[in-house]
Amino acid sequence: xxxxxxxxxxxxxxxxxxxxxxxxxxxxxxxxxxxxxxxxxxxxxxxxxxxxxxxxxxxxxxxxxxxxxxxxxxxxxxxxxxxxxxxxxxxxxxxxxxxxxxxxxxxxxxxxxxxxxxxxxxxxxxxxxxxxxxxxxxxxxxxxxxxxxxxxxxxxxxxxxxxxxxxxxxxxxxxxxxxxxxxxxxxxxxxxxxxxxxxxxxxxxxxxxxxxxxxxxxxxxxxxxxxxxxxxxxxxxxxxxxxxxxxxxxxxxxxxxxxxxxxxxxxxxxxxxxxxxxxxxxxxxxxxxxxxxxxxxxxxxxxxxxxxxxxxxxxxxxxxxxxxxxxxxxxxxxxxxxxxxxxxxxxxxxxxxxxxxxxxxxxxxxxxxxxxxxxxxxxxxxxxxxxxxxxxxxxxxxxxxxxxxxxxxxxxxxxxxxxxxxxxxxxxxxxxxxxxxx
Ligand code: PLP
Numbered sequence: 001x002x003x004x005x006x007x008x009x010x011x012x013x014x015x016x017x018x019x020x021x022x023x024x025x026x027x028x029x030x031x032x033x034x035x036x037x038x039x040x041x042x043x044x045x046x047x048x049x050x051x052x053x054x055x056x057x058x059x060x061x062x063x064x065x066x067x068x069x070x071x072x073x074x075x076x077x078x079x080x081x082x083x084x085x086x087x088x089x090x091x092x093x094x095x096x097x098x099x100x101x102x103x104x105x106x107x108x109x110x111x112x113x114x115x116x117x118x119x120x121x122x123x124x125x126x127x128x129x130x131x132x133x134x135x136x137x138x139x140x141x142x143x144x145x146x147x148x149x150x151x152x153x154x155x156x157x158x159x160x161x162x163x164x165x166x167x168x169x170x171x172x173x174x175x176x177x178x179x180x181x182x183x184x185x186x187x188x189x190x191x192x193x194x195x196x197x198x199x200x201x202x203x204x205x206x207x208x209x210x211x212x213x214x215x216x217x218x219x220x221x222x223x224x225x226x227x228x229x230x231x232x233x234x235x236x237x238x239x240x241x242x243x244x245x246x247x248x249x250x251x252x253x254x255x256x257x258x259x260x261x262x263x264x265x266x267x268x269x270x271x272x273x274x275x276x277x278x279x280x281x282x283x284x285x286x287x288x289x290x291x292x293x294x295x296x297x298x299x300x301x302x303x304x305x306x307x308x309x310x311x312x313x314x315x316x317x318x319x320x321x322x323x324x325x326x327x328x329x330x331x332x333x334x335x336x337x338x339x340x341x342x343x344x345x346x347x348x349x350x351x352x353x354x355x356x357x358x359x360x361x362x363x364x365x366x367x368x369x370x371x372x373x374x375x376x377x378x379x380x381x382x383x384x385x386x387x388x389x390x391x392x393x394x395x396x397x398x399x400x401x402x403x404x405x406x407x408x409x410x411x412x413x414x415x416x417x418x419x420x421x422x423x424x425x426x427x428x429x430x431x432x433x434x435x436x437x438x
Pocket of ligand 1: 127129
């Protein structure tokens, strides 16, 4: 039975908190994606989370598919993570000196990931990528970086660039405050287009330090790449003595313990991690072969440091989370559950001839408002479809399902989402789609 005309949820307390937060923070938020700029209403202020659920300040309960933008693969407030963090916190918050717990998390990762031999912990995905880029430049003694239109790598000056016109372009800054001279070191090419990459290597012969890609691009919708394309990237970078960097801040530990490198069985030169690796605490990491990592200070000449790097509480959360992920069958169950969920939404939409394309890999999914059957590059996305998302988002919130507040954001399913939760979410989504296409 289709539900129509659900009244808006109460947002009184959230609205009040937002009025106040605007006096403290630019735009009232500490990260711009949290503002509800492209959807209806004021941002919801979150009170608490448990398992797959979120509660806002007004007491509204939601099934959450944002999962803090990816880190919460076990859901909110996981008991094992909470216990390990509490136990560790009893010994102190930070020491600025090596601790055994850093070894413990590193060992857990390196023993179960054949694509990196050594790593360095940092405190965010942005920091991981920034350090990986510096490492690539220091190692190759070259300056230019190739990035792809539609991939996000954090708010690093040289990567806050967008494509200009033309197939292979110097980046144009996409943020005020990024010098044009920095953007000139970044070459932007379209995704899934090996010809453009070849052209970049011809034009900038012997100048390209690295090609950086989200092997599973998930910041501009979910733009699944052909595996052949990723393999060709591996080949062309090796041939030109450039490094291939996989930015796995989202895909790392998400599509499998070995991330996208394991999923596609492609060996990149450097891999960056964030989100899941910290179990909900601020952790990032970058890793590579021993030989490449030996260039990092104090062993090598590439400087990189951090007061809170390898923070014990953050390491504890990471250990507790990754230990669960490493259990036999963890990814099989989570990925199957997500596929069933995404397929059901696609079937429902197709049966009613709604212009919807659901893309999914592992436990990541994206509901695109498009009649295309495959979306692989930023240019394939119709910006006007975001009007449909805006309606869809409101209808979902009013019915108790929480998505990130932008149609370009993907959804995440966690191990805490039971089949019953997913069944309920599915019905809500069906109703919301009916209203969206009314
Ligand atoms: N790289 C990718 C692929 C990301 O998705 C993000 C964040 O969403 C980052 C880097 C930056 O990570 P952080 O927000 O932790 O700085």
